[in-house]
Amino acid sequence: MTRKAEAAPGPTGTRRPAGGRSARLAPHTLAARDAWASALEAVPRSRFLPDLIWPHDMATGETTSVDRARDPRAWQRHADADEPIVTQWDDGNHRGEAPGRSFTSSSSMPSLVSAMLADLDARPGHRALEIGTGTGWNAALLAHRLGAENVVTIEVDRAVADEARRRLTDFGMPVRVVHGDGFLGHADGAPYDRLIATCGLRQIPHAWVAQVRPGGVLLVPWGTYYGPGEATARLVVAPDGRGASGPFTRPVAFMRMRSQRLVWPRHDDYVPPGAVSAADTSSTALTEAQLLGTGSFDAVDFALGLRVPRVARNVDRKHDGQRAVWFYGLTDRSWAVVVFRDDRERAKVYQAGPRRLWDEVADAHAWWVAHGEPAYDRFGLTVDERGQHVWLDDPDQVIGRPQGASG
Template sequence: MAPDWAEAYEAVPRSRFLPDLMWPHSMATGRNVAVDKRRDPQAWQRYADSDDPIVTQWDDGAHDGQEPGTSFSSSSSMPSLVFSMLADLAVRPGQRVLEIGAGTGWNAGLLAHRLGAANVVTTEVDGAVASAAQEALDRCGLPVEVVHGDGFLGYAKRAPYDRIIATCGLRKVPFAWVEQSSPGGVILVPWGTYYGPGEATSRLVVADDCRSASGPFSRPVAFMRMRSQRFAWPRHDAYVPEGAMDAAATSFTSVTEAELRGTGNFDVIGFALGLRVPAVTHIADRKRDGKRAVWFYGLSDRSWAVVVFRDDRAESKVYQSGPRRLWDEVEAAHKWWVEQGSPDFPRFGLTVDADGERAWLDSPDNPVAAW
């Protein structure tokens, strides 16, 4: 934790923003367990003081009961991640901050302790979550304005902002945030592609004319996506109906499973491939008998591909079909990444303007062009 945030951490504890019933998430097992303050206050406090992410809402509020729901829809992030992002935000006294995604209200409370509640506004798309955050902030004597609304639109009423921070994952950064920023302002956003769930934080600095913002990525992260940008997973049988495998084009590849997938969702390789192969998503089957299939689906048409990795074979068989040869694109993107020296997250960056967003390598003048 940066020393300048230590006082806020002590003065604004996360525990004051958590509900009695919560579901800490184990990063090691990927599982959630219900913890009720009324039944086990010691366990509740232990988790509240931990560095674990904590789910505070399931299924957009439709879930009820102790057991975890189907899909988590609001949470309190790991404190280590919260403070690393606040350090990247680099706020200074007197600055005005817009937060996208109030959640429990803790992040806004930390900012308000440093800057004053009048200099912080936070948006939250879920009405119940917004109300709970406002109550927690008021209870702590930090009356930040919590706006119930779509943060994708920003909040023009209180603009301009010196800092904008998103606490939800995005696949598209709205230009409205650039327009609502001050010259030289900072927009900190977790951003990724639809290729996979991996994201990285990008620190965008707003140009003097407020017509663009640009900056490098820093580290891999994982956030719940902005609700308007949630991913609707494609139906496999809509792409690969009965008999499609027999009619598909086949080939072989020497790219290994480890080279393609890296060490998991936080590995840079999936992030880099997503920059080069647009409008594609992928998923890996469970490994069975030394064999794993990795599927690729086009999001702009019905193109698909699958590569079947086997532990006992040096080469893997590929099937692909449709207007695009998706595996050819992925393989070419992997080759490009290796030829660039296998760049890590900080060598990549993002520029946002009225025309959209462009990823780049090393410099905004060197865009990462699609294959």
């Protein structure tokens, strides 16, 4: 059974350019890339997967079920492939083979898993905390290098936590699996040398910084409400232990932490009948490609989200050479829409409400262009007792304080 994936985020893959293909996992290639290759060979992903899996094709966006009992060879092929595999839908409320509405637990792409472990720079002797146990495979990889006694992992979903604990024990790596909300971290095991989150955050809790020793590293997928643009922040805890700061290392697409999911605004609540004809109108020379980027590695979404806080954006499907892109304010009923038409040079804009959301987006885009269209790795994040702020090139060049939807 097949299902087109939700628009974003994906079930944890590296964001690929459109048209990219899933590659077979090649351990020797990975060996050249990072020190985690031998762990990947010693700890096969297949030992942590359930019999019913939903591999996700990053190129087509399709998610197809594979049942081990019915097709063991296909199951093994997918387990060994460099692709994300969905292992739970709809917080476990969905049963059966057909894909559900939203993927809520998965095993990430092996190449991304190894790249993140390399970024984390966890070494023998370190103690590590993982947020988001999922299948338990990443915890097992950590345990392979650090020792099972030095790894704690937290999972919010009880059934997922129980299954991972069982598989870790069966594999001979009895990592401590805690069932609970990872947002609080796990103070009992602190201080840690390393903290890795394998679900996406919009707001990193200071508790995590407080639980990692000075000089220790946090690696956290992070993004705003604006769009799917997300990247891993690699934060090093300051010598006084009060804050942590560092650059973004790579674009990713993780499912968000349960408590930080976006509850999509209801279009009709913002734009009731007649609202478009009553809205302020203007036009823009910004093109669809400039606003949306041309590949999934494009940093434009990420950058705009940093400059336009508390806004969700929705891109309509293209229809008859026309595409509408909507913006919804998350703390008031401000909205805007820009309508691109293939046969027009300028796009029409409608906006209404206390904020002028399109003006904010256009200003943010001009700012991004004026700064040389920075990619993810020119941005960085600092988390301290006052909250979090994002910077460009240098921690002193603060460009925004993106908070939660209500912040």
